[in-house]
Amino acid sequence: MSERYLHFINGEHVAPSEDRFFTSTNPATLEELYEAARGTAEDVDRAVKAAHRAFTSRAWSSLSATARGHLLRRLGDLVGQNAEQLARFESLDNGKLLREMRGQLATLPEYLYYYAGLADKVQGSQIPSMNPAILNYTQREALGVVGAITPWNSPLTLTISKIAPALAAGNTVVIKPSEYTSRTVLLLAELADQAGFPAGVINVVTGFGAEAGAALVAHPLLAKISFTGSTATGSSIAAQAASRFIGCTLELGGKSPNIVFDDANVDNAAMGVVAGIYAAAGQTCIAGSRVFAHKSVYDELLEKVVNRAKSIIIGDPLAEATELGPLAFADQLAKVSSYVQIGAGEGATVLAGGSRPGGLDLPGYFFSPTVLTDVTNDMRVVREEIFGPVAAIMPFEHEDELLAAANDTEYGLAAGVWTQNLARAHRMARRLEAGTIWVNTYRAMSPMSPRQGFKSSGVGIEHGLESMNEYTRLKSVWINTDESPVADPFVMRA
Numbered sequence: 001m002s003e004r005y006l007h008f009i010n011g012e013h014v015a016p017s018e019d020r021f022f023t024s025t026n027p028a029t030l031e032e033l034y035e036a037a038r039g040t041a042e043d044v045d046r047a048v049k050a051a052h053r054a055f056t057s058r059a060w061s062s063l064s065a066t067a068r069g070h071l072l073r074r075l076g077d078l079v080g081q082n083a084e085q086l087a088r089f090e091s092l093d094n095g096k097l098l099r100e101m102r103g104q105l106a107t108l109p110e111y112l113y114y115y116a117g118l119a120d121k122v123q124g125s126q127i128p129s130m131n132p133a134i135l136n137y138t139q140r141e142a143l144g145v146v147g148a149i150t151p152w153n154s155p156l157t158l159t160i161s162k163i164a165p166a167l168a169a170g171n172t173v174v175i176k177p178s179e180y181t182s183r184t185v186l187l188l189a190e191l192a193d194q195a196g197f198p199a200g201v202i203n204v205v206t207g208f209g210a211e212a213g214a215a216l217v218a219h220p221l222l223a224k225i226s227f228t229g230s231t232a233t234g235s236s237i238a239a240q241a242a243s244r245f246i247g248c249t250l251e252l253g254g255k256s257p258n259i260v261f262d263d264a265n266v267d268n269a270a271m272g273v274v275a276g277i278y279a280a281a282g283q284t285c286i287a288g289s290r291v292f293a294h295k296s297v298y299d300e301l302l303e304k305v306v307n308r309a310k311s312i313i314i315g316d317p318l319a320e321a322t323e324l325g326p327l328a329f330a331d332q333l334a335k336v337s338s339y340v341q342i343g344a345g346e347g348a349t350v351l352a353g354g355s356r357p358g359g360l361d362l363p364g365y366f367f368s369p370t371v372l373t374d375v376t377n378d379m380r381v382v383r384e385e386i387f388g389p390v391a392a393i394m395p396f397e398h399e400d401e402l403l404a405a406a407n408d409t410e411y412g413l414a415a416g417v418w419t420q421n422l423a424r425a426h427r428m429a430r431r432l433e434a435g436t437i438w439v440n441t442y443r444a445m446s447p448m449s450p451r452q453g454f455k456s457s458g459v460g461i462e463h464g465l466e467s468m469n470e471y472t473r474l475k476s477v478w479i480n481t482d483e484s485p486v487a488d489p490f491v492m493r494a
Helices: 041-056 065-081 083-094 098-121 155-168 183-195 209-218 231-244 266-282 295-311 330-346 399-407 422-431
Strands: 003-005 007-009 012-014 021-025 032-037 134-142 145-149 172-176 202-204 222-228 247-251 257-260 290-294 349-352 370-373 390-396 414-418 436-439 472-480
Touching (some): 007 183, 032 183, 041 172, 041 202, 065 098, 065 155, 083 098, 145 209, 183 202, 222 231, 266 295, 266 390, 266 414, 290 295, 290 399, 295 390, 330 390, 390 399, 399 422, 414 422
Parallel strands (some): 003 032, 145 172, 222 247, 257 290, 257 414
Antiparallel strands (some): 007 012, 007 202, 021 032, 349 370
């Protein structure tokens, strides 16, 4: 029997209420990795109630903000000490390169240290008053129980991006990780327990979205939901949150433009295009899947990208030489394959890839790095998120024409710009409709830099100082220091 993982609720490993489990599979080898508890509404109810008790308990509420920061710093230390195991487990679960996961895990302690430092920097302010006898000030306070629903492509990074500011602000959390990548989030909760977080502050219920995820969003004790995933699911969550007047932070889909101008360093731009769409097998919401190249450099850029795509080493994600691992699960492989067929049916030309690679010793969900040309902005492969290693490359001539095409999308998560013209760089940063703009780089990340999706790419902010406001509420306090009798009770006082 494979290893079995239980829920983590109120500081304990807890069996699922219906004694049901599901299996996690290695997407490269198709071997069974472990079983995880299949959560139900009953399990979620137990976790949320534990988090609510913890929120109101002296063990958590009496901690100073500085003390909460110390706990987050200790958790960061433990994540760093266990980074190799966590990186390996994530690579086994979702098929991303071990060397990429090592890079992510190396930075994760810094995320926790950053929010540890912010824990005691949450401040209110004194408001000027028209009446000198009135003292008016604001204060920020924690919301309560925060639900975090996290995806499979970067489980720990995206989980910590949610729970670190929530905990720093004084909330408690219930996490529902993706059913494809449960293990490392459960191990994170164990490390938090070792760090000294009180029981119930961090809880994990594993399972499926339609069961455990839906129950978490609907729970009446939930004060906020933070979700990363598809736009369709995010829309449903936003509607439910609005109906109950609770907050939500949503990081959703993307169809990001990666733009190469005529004065760009074409070698660097080609590498930026490759990094933007083939890193993580294209399974990132910020993937630069729409590539626009000025007609004067289009042929040169296309040749470089195609040649690099054809030379990418596909194989075991644990091997150091591998550059592209498998897609995360069978349905994702079927989706990517179908989109390439749709594109060909719409008139696109497949210059590289377009099918499963041959000659591999592994049976997993591999798909070759793909380049599509002869595409237009109205094709489905250009308009819809594929979430795979498929780049659609289009020429442009004029800047205004480019901007119209780049912004002609329901999404607005990120954009890349390659140019040596400083004025143009700032102009593009201002006019592109996306929450993150990279110039002469792509996929740069930092816990200190805020991320926000425009349009259908999301609601709210993750990372940075601004993210702390997502997990607090603002209270205005008025103190009358004048003890004289009230002259007229029917006149509003300033």
